[in-house]
Amino acid sequence: MTRGPRLPHLTAALVALGVVSTLAVGAPATAHPGHEHSPAQGPVVASPEDYTPGLGVVAETTYTVDLDDRTINVDLVVRLTNQIRDRVRDGYVEQQYFHTFTVPVLAGAEQVRASRDGGGALRVQVRPGDSDFYGLAEISLSPHLYHGRPQTVRLSYQIPPQPPRSGTLTQVNEAFATFPVFVSGDPGQASVTVRLPAHLEVDVVGDDMGSTTADGMAVYTATDIADPAEWFASVVARDDDALIDQTVTFGEHLVRLQAWPGDDEWLEFTADLAERGLPVLEDAIGVAWAEPRELTIVETSAPYVYGYGGWYEHSRSLIEIGDLLDAHVTLHEMAHAWFNAELFQGRWVNEAMAEVFAAHTMDELGLDAPAPDPVDPEAPGALPLNSWANVDLENPETEEQEAYGYNTSWWVMDTIVDEVGVAGVSQVVQAAAERRSAYPAATTDSTWDQVADWRVLLDHLQDTAGSARAEELFRALVATDEQAADMDARAEARATYTELADAADGWALPEAVRAPMTRWEFDQASETFPELTELVRTRASVVDQLTAARIPVPDALQERFEGAGDLADLRAGLRAADDASRSMAAVTARRDGADPFTALGGLLGGVDLHTTTTTDALAEGRFGSAAASAARAEAAMDRATLVGAGAVALVVVLLGGVVWFVLLRRRRRAVTAP
Numbered sequence: 001m002t003r004g005p006r007l008p009h010l011t012a013a014l015v016a017l018g019v020v021s022t023l024a025v026g027a028p029a030t031a032h033p034g035h036e037h038s039p040a041q042g043p044v045v046a047s048p049e050d051y052t053p054g055l056g057v058v059a060e061t062t063y064t065v066d067l068d069d070r071t072i073n074v075d076l077v078v079r080l081t082n083q084i085r086d087r088v089r090d091g092y093v094e095q096q097y098f099h100t101f102t103v104p105v106l107a108g109a110e111q112v113r114a115s116r117d118g119g120g121a122l123r124v125q126v127r128p129g130d131s132d133f134y135g136l137a138e139i140s141l142s143p144h145l146y147h148g149r150p151q152t153v154r155l156s157y158q159i160p161p162q163p164p165r166s167g168t169l170t171q172v173n174e175a176f177a178t179f180p181v182f183v184s185g186d187p188g189q190a191s192v193t194v195r196l197p198a199h200l201e202v203d204v205v206g207d208d209m210g211s212t213t214a215d216g217m218a219v220y221t222a223t224d225i226a227d228p229a230e231w232f233a234s235v236v237a238r239d240d241d242a243l244i245d246q247t248v249t250f251g252e253h254l255v256r257l258q259a260w261p262g263d264d265e266w267l268e269f270t271a272d273l274a275e276r277g278l279p280v281l282e283d284a285i286g287v288a289w290a291e292p293r294e295l296t297i298v299e300t301s302a303p304y305v306y307g308y309g310g311w312y313e314h315s316r317s318l319i320e321i322g323d324l325l326d327a328h329v330t331l332h333e334m335a336h337a338w339f340n341a342e343l344f345q346g347r348w349v350n351e352a353m354a355e356v357f358a359a360h361t362m363d364e365l366g367l368d369a370p371a372p373d374p375v376d377p378e379a380p381g382a383l384p385l386n387s388w389a390n391v392d393l394e395n396p397e398t399e400e401q402e403a404y405g406y407n408t409s410w411w412v413m414d415t416i417v418d419e420v421g422v423a424g425v426s427q428v429v430q431a432a433a434e435r436r437s438a439y440p441a442a443t444t445d446s447t448w449d450q451v452a453d454w455r456v457l458l459d460h461l462q463d464t465a466g467s468a469r470a471e472e473l474f475r476a477l478v479a480t481d482e483q484a485a486d487m488d489a490r491a492e493a494r495a496t497y498t499e500l501a502d503a504a505d506g507w508a509l510p511e512a513v514r515a516p517m518t519r520w521e522f523d524q525a526s527e528t529f530p531e532l533t534e535l536v537r538t539r540a541s542v543v544d545q546l547t548a549a550r551i552p553v554p555d556a557l558q559e560r561f562e563g564a565g566d567l568a569d570l571r572a573g574l575r576a577a578d579d580a581s582r583s584m585a586a587v588t589a590r591r592d593g594a595d596p597f598t599a600l601g602g603l604l605g606g607v608d609l610h611t612t613t614t615t616d617a618l619a620e621g622r623f624g625s626a627a628a629s630a631a632r633a634e635a636a637m638d639r640a641t642l643v644g645a646g647a648v649a650l651v652v653v654l655l656g657g658v659v660w661f662v663l664l665r666r667r668r669r670a671v672t673a674p
């Protein structure tokens with residue numbers, strides 16, 4: 001959703017007023033020169049209980065919607081009673097009377113007519129009201145309203161189609177009608193009826209109205225309204241079949257536009273933003289729509305009734321947007337096709353993302369992008385953004401909270417965009433879309449099955465986008481007090497985590513700590529730190545020994561380390577790997593410095609064989625076997641000098657035998673020679 005035109009505030013100005021005057025009957029002016037009454041005492045100040053003391057008003061208002069005729073007809077029937085008794089004072093009869101009766105009428109009212117039952121037409125004048133959604137019809141009472149002579153007065157008018165974007169809350173065309181419903185009358189003496197063709201889709205927002213259907217008409221009523229000045233509803237009626245359709249494509253996706261008949265300007269404006277804006281949005285966000293989709297964008301000022309510019313309904317892939325041609329609002333709603341409850345949990349996050357990507361798209365399209373207002377944490381309606389929940393129209397603070405929530409969300413993300421760029425935020429969005437943990441490892445799957453919330457967002461803003469400001473912004477404007485305490489625990493855990501991760505020298509820490517860090521379970525994460533400190537040391541030792549042994553550090557070891565959910569199991573594996581690598585380092589060192597006898601002994605004693613077996617076992621992650629064969633290699637190395645010397649001795653003996661044999665043969669030959 002986006003913020004839209006503000007809902008009007010109703011005040012006592014909206015109720016019917018009578019103007020009272022006083023007439024002194026039969027008073028000789030000379031006898032009582034000081035008793036001249038002023039011709040009128042002026043309008044009586046309205047109070048919540050009774051707006052014109054002394055004037056009884058029983059009122060029945062009927063609104064009838066006729067889309068075919070494109071009119072809203074309003075009829076008001078009021079029974080007026082002058083409750084001020086005539087008084088006899090100093091021999092005079094003093095009569096107070098009402099000469100006008102004023103009621104609010106919808107802005108755009110035409111053919112305003114007033115009449116008196118049993119009489120003729122009454123003069124009626126419409127003047128502007130305090131806000132541009134209503135005017136005031138002042139009916140001249142004829143005859144004046146005296147005590148004991150009640151009158152029934154009728155007022156009727158029509159609302160014709162208003163030009164789109166005329167700024168009123170009243171609109172009617174072949175496909176759509178919306179209007180505010182208000183009532184006149186004394187407390188408990190006002191009723192209202194709204195009649196619409198039954199096939200229309202109708203939404204009544206605001207105070208309750210009962211509904212029935214009769215003669216093909218849907219009838220909404222409220223009777224005996226206790227506080228007419230406070231009573232207010234808005235009616236939205238629509239016949240979407242009467243909307244004008246246009247389809248544009250976005251890659252393989254279809255965007256269906258549905259406009260009010262005659263509002264070509266809206267259609268052209270929205271089609272252009274769909275065609276040019278959606279590709280820019282997709283590019284900037286960096287996440288493609290997975291499935292071919294059909295997005296529908298409907299022109300309706302229904303959101304205005306709730307104080308919004310537009311809204312997006314993900315389950316129906318539907319945007320409803322008002323007639324005001326506001327590119328930021330339109331692109332914001334389009335951005336919600338990405339930023340919805342499937343991508344981020346938390347209202348403010350999706351709103352903030354929609355705002356910044358809509359503004360960025362405007363920049364890219366060469367439009368003048370708006371910027372958020374500076375944030376005032378003391379503003380009325382201020383609340384931690386994580387507490388900014390879905391709208392509660394019953395809550396009197398809603399309007400201020402909505403204003404604060406939208407602007408502050410946007411401001412927070414806009415500030416981060418200033419720091420890390422749209423591309424940086426886009427990386428975070430992609431990480432969220434892929435459900436990646438902010439604590440990943442190269443050798444294992446680092447996704448988790450959870451829609452990113454503010455915590456994952458913060459993790460990725462810091463670790464993926466490299467934002468230095470996110471933490472401070474989240475503390476100041478996003479987190480509740482309780483969540484701020486979580487952030488303290490997080491900061492502490494991350495300090496140790498970072499030290500350990502640095503010591504792991506390019507390897508990720510084991511799953512056993514990354515998982516609770518991802519889930520913000522910092523107590524659980526912290527419990528692993530002492531053990532991890534040892535394991536990281538052992539890891540370094542293994543790597544050092546293997547390097548000394550000139551054995552490549554096996555991927556399997558990194559995999560075992562990073563993927564370890566059970567640290568006891570990892571400890572056993574690492575110790576075995578440590579034993580193996582230590583033995584192999586010793587073997588290598590001794591071979592490097594070995595005399596020829598030892599080298600020969602090593603060869604003959606199976607050191608090479610055991611070394612190969614060890615290396616293979618390490619590569620395959622069989623660290624126990626590696627340790628065993630490394631021990632055999634080392635033992636073979638221990639025996640190598642003896643074996644080598646023995647072998648040489650044996651060779652010498654054998655060689656001696658051969659020499660002796662050859663000599664013997666020669667001698668024999670010599671003996672037998674002729």
Ligand SMILES: [Zn+2]
Nearest residue numbers: 001002351354
């Ligand atoms: Zn929104």
